[in-house]
Amino acid sequence: MKKSLLAVALLGAFAGVAHAQTAVQIYGTVDAGVTKRTDQTLAIGKRANNTLGFKGTEDLGNGLKALFQLEIRYEPDTGTIEQGAGGVQRPLFQGQSRVGLQGDFGMVRLGRGLTAFQESSTAFEPWHGLPTPAGFQTDLQVAGYTSDPLGYAGNSTNRFSNAIFYNSPEVMGFQLNTTVGMKEAFGAAYTGRGTTLLPQYPVGTEASVLPYSITGTYKNGPAAMMIANERNAVEHRLWSIAGSVMAMPDLKLMASYQRQNMDHTKPVNPITKAWILGANYTMGPGKVLAGYGQKSPDGLAKVRQASLGYEYSLSKRTYVYADLSNKKGLPVTVPATPGSINTYSLGVNHAF
Amino acid sequence: MKKSLLAVALLGAFAGVAHAQTAVQIYGTVDAGVTKRTDQTLAIGKRANNTLGFKGTEDLGNGLKALFQLEIRYEPDTGTIEQGAGGVQRPLFQGQSRVGLQGDFGMVRLGRGLTAFQESSTAFEPWHGLPTPAGFQTDLQVAGYTSDPLGYAGNSTNRFSNAIFYNSPEVMGFQLNTTVGMKEAFGAAYTGRGTTLLPQYPVGTEASVLPYSITGTYKNGPAAMMIANERNAVEHRLWSIAGSVMAMPDLKLMASYQRQNMDHTKPVNPITKAWILGANYTMGPGKVLAGYGQKSPDGLAKVRQASLGYEYSLSKRTYVYADLSNKKGLPVTVPATPGSINTYSLGVNHAF
Amino acid sequence: MKKSLLAVALLGAFAGVAHAQTAVQIYGTVDAGVTKRTDQTLAIGKRANNTLGFKGTEDLGNGLKALFQLEIRYEPDTGTIEQGAGGVQRPLFQGQSRVGLQGDFGMVRLGRGLTAFQESSTAFEPWHGLPTPAGFQTDLQVAGYTSDPLGYAGNSTNRFSNAIFYNSPEVMGFQLNTTVGMKEAFGAAYTGRGTTLLPQYPVGTEASVLPYSITGTYKNGPAAMMIANERNAVEHRLWSIAGSVMAMPDLKLMASYQRQNMDHTKPVNPITKAWILGANYTMGPGKVLAGYGQKSPDGLAKVRQASLGYEYSLSKRTYVYADLSNKKGLPVTVPATPGSINTYSLGVNHAF
Secondary structure, three states, X not given: OOOOHHHHHHHHHHHOOOHHHHXXXXXXXXXXXXXXXXXXXXXXXXXXXXXXXEEEEEEEEOOEXXXXXXXXXXXXXXXXXXXXXXXXXXXXXXXXXXXXXXXXXXXXXXXXXXXXXXXXXXXXXXXXXXXXXXXXXXXXXXXXXOOOOOOOOOOOOOEEEEEEEEEOOOEOOEEEEEEEEOOOOOOOOEOOOOOOOOOOEOOOOOXXXXXXXXXXXXXXXXXXXXXXXXXXXXXXXXXXXXXXXXXXXXXXXXXEEEEEEOOXXXXXXXXXXXXXXXXXXXXXXXXXXXXEEEEEEOOOOOEEEEEEEEEEEXXXXXXXXXXXEEEEOOOOOOOOOXXXXXXXXXXXXXXX | OOOOHHHHHHHHHHHOOOHHHHOOEEEEEEEEEEEEEOOOOOEEEOOOOOEEEEEEEEEEEOOEEXXXXXXXXXXXXXXXXXXXXHHOEXXXXXXXXXXXXXXXXXXXXXXXXEOHHHHHHHHHOOOOOOOOOOOOOOOHHHOOOOOOOOOOOOOOOOEEEEEEEEEOOOEOOEEEEEEEEOOOOOOOOEOOOOOOOOOOEOOOOOOOOOOEEEEEEEEEOOEEEEEEEEEOOOOOEEEEEEEEEEEXXXXXXXXXXXXXXXXXXXXXXXXXXXXXXXXXXXXXXXXXXXXXXXXXXXXXXXXXXXXEEEEEEOOOOEEEEEXXXXXEOOOOOOOOOOOEEEEEEXXXXXXX | OOOOHHHHHHHHHHHOOOHHHHOOEEEEEEEEEXXXXXXXOOEEEOOOOOEEEEXXXXXXXXXXXXXXXXXXXXXXXXXXXXXXXXHOEOOOOOOEEEEEEEEOOEEEEEEEEEOXXXXXXXXXXXXXXXXXXXXXXXXXXXXXXXXXXXXXXXXXXXXXXXXXXXXXXXXXXEEEXXXXXXXXXXXXXXXXXXXXXXXXXXXXXXXXXXXXXXXXXXXXXXXXXXXXXXXXXXXOEEEEEEEEEEEEOOEEEEEEEEEEEOOOOOOOOOEEEEEEEEEEEEEOOEXXXXXXXXXXXXXXXXXXXXXXXXXXXXXXXXXXXXXXXXXXXXXXXXXOOOOEEEEEEEEEEEEO
């Protein structure tokens, strides 16, 4: 069992059992820590998504490549597949499941994954898109928007299933990213302008339009920009504009503005707007993250979030972190959510 | 992170963390494309099964080997584990989960996998056993038979769980393949000659007989043959005979005939017969697939299927494909299935 | 596809796709056999847990290491994720899901895994902790105790979720192992001193105390000892003391005594005591396992178990086994369990 890989390599010529190592790369993340939320008991939680993935590329010649990626997502505190609200178990390959071709024309993939907007926008969010309560990605960065409204409650809110993904090559700093979903029915109803008994989108309804997501990104030295437009299966529409600049070699500043229009399913107050300001400051192995943002849903109280975090790298693959965050204006639910929620987190993140 | 495997090999001698590479081979397939069916919206679908597998062999000396294989099956368009009819989620290792020994005596395995008939018959089917609507494997090739009638609705129909698998060595072109299942109860009822309230096989019933599957295969130069007999847990019996010949170096012709008898659960019209003719013609990196077949269920309309396909290999591991197929005589269901269904598919298949 | 790993190693320098092999070790076990129990039909079953795991360590310098381990558990006879009583599907990474740091101070991990007691005690059990009916681990070795009483029926009974695990370094043969769980709610009710309608722990109740598990182990030449104390989320308490000695170079003798107190949920007869004597005798590639034990639940009949087993190694990674066991005094259930149950097993175990 303790043979070196060199011995294995020499033996491999005879055994011929090792070919897959040429084609499959296994990678992943384990992130776990302790979390305290104002209204909850001390818990073991995560800051980043936990992944175990399999990916590979094959050179087809003439600059053409075949590629695939399959990514398991799981909860390390309980050992289960990633679960959404209400304990809903998400797909095994919740991270993504895609296959495609890459060449001079760009990259085309089929399957399931983050939409162009959800993927491009993480570069302009101070917690680089992590789902931690300290981060802004899952709520303010998308103005409360969901990419997958016909999925089951607790499902992923930032992915298209049954989709075609196209990323253009980068030309003079510009890149175009497009995701187009099919109209295939999912299985969950969406009440919208209807009632629980007569929902606007009953179970099994096909989307009336093709869901899509488009982003244009531009990079020029220390500056980067994004404009984005997305429409989901129930015709909610989202616009976003974002930018970042390396103000100093170690200091990245970023800002974004987004606007969601739900008038297709919500007759009154259909607009939600949000903006975020953020900063990342690197100090040797340490990194400070800071952000402030507001979400303004039509006719409802503003949501305000302020967050501060620190990462300390023990190596290129392992860091420890501490985050604190305050969020005001969340709807009061039963059991009663207080008007102002603090969250503290402390943990370790290991990539492999 | 970008060290070469050679460096890893040299380091491996010290680190001793890499031994598993000697034993485990990771392999799989990603297949995704767009599909249009007469009565359905444009969809992202698959042509082949999508697999992510782990397998290995260990040389025990004296020609004896230990071997195992675990195969995940998944849906790339939604990222879930493979799902059957009604969204039923199949086992994680739907492909197979087996462990066994191989030696001069042949190969003995325990666990779950394709029955001998379901495995041997794919060599005589023009889409080499793929589950695509253009293929014949899942319906005409088995005369509508299911290997697993007591499994949950939507389960796999061509596997035995709780089984012993034996493959003889090949002697002068002959090989014997046997699968024997246990009587262990599954958990789903089978109505049969009973009623929904009083099914012939209530939930949790053990099989009254041992399910088994036997095939004899014979290869002689360009020709190959198979005879097969299988009996499932509710005593349906299937006979099949099939043959193929390389009529030219690039042209494989094949034919099969199969007959299912369900008289143990169906008092009238228990017999279903089917036959298929097929051809594969290789032209450099391209391959044409063609097939025609009929299924004749006692007392019901014939089902007729004609299919044409084309594969073009971009490499040894990646090909693109186009299939078209017409099927007539399917039972009309609600929502109404038209009498004649066309299916068109276009996609990419990548093995790793 | 049949390139040697050496060729791969040389190519790897250019392709740069193989870095993950440095970080991830894939390992596992496949164990399957035939089992006959007095009151059940012949079945395909397992003797050991079946695992497919991913683990790795990263050297952070100064003697510090980051480490993770993710372990799938599955049933090879049906291909599913491991299932508990009533067909309950357990978490994907049922084996464990943990991440942590190791250094001069010992090892700290976060996540889900065996408690300190459940892990330490296997060294003093003659079937080294295997879940086979011939083994004592799951019942007598723990005096009927469960580490996870608020989990769903059929869940794992020897793990903490949401826990912190600490193992001290070994100092002069002594080692301290500690597991502390959080109070986070699980989702299943526990009747206890209440009724089904008004259970002592309703669904979603947080534990009133922190669950914990502590063991101290001591090794001195041929002798080893353990003392253990554990308290679960409903305040059941367990004490255990165990020892083993290599009486001859090939003969290991072992004994354990354990006492469970359930007075927090059981007003009468809250104490269960158990003891086990065991032996392992190695003869070349063969190994004989023997054990006898008693469990004495307050006010109920004693449970007596006697077991005999034999393992024969075909290699370092593969062995075949035969076990026989008799257990008396199990509660009679519907369908009626006979007063005395024999179990016979024959199978193969392959590690990779």
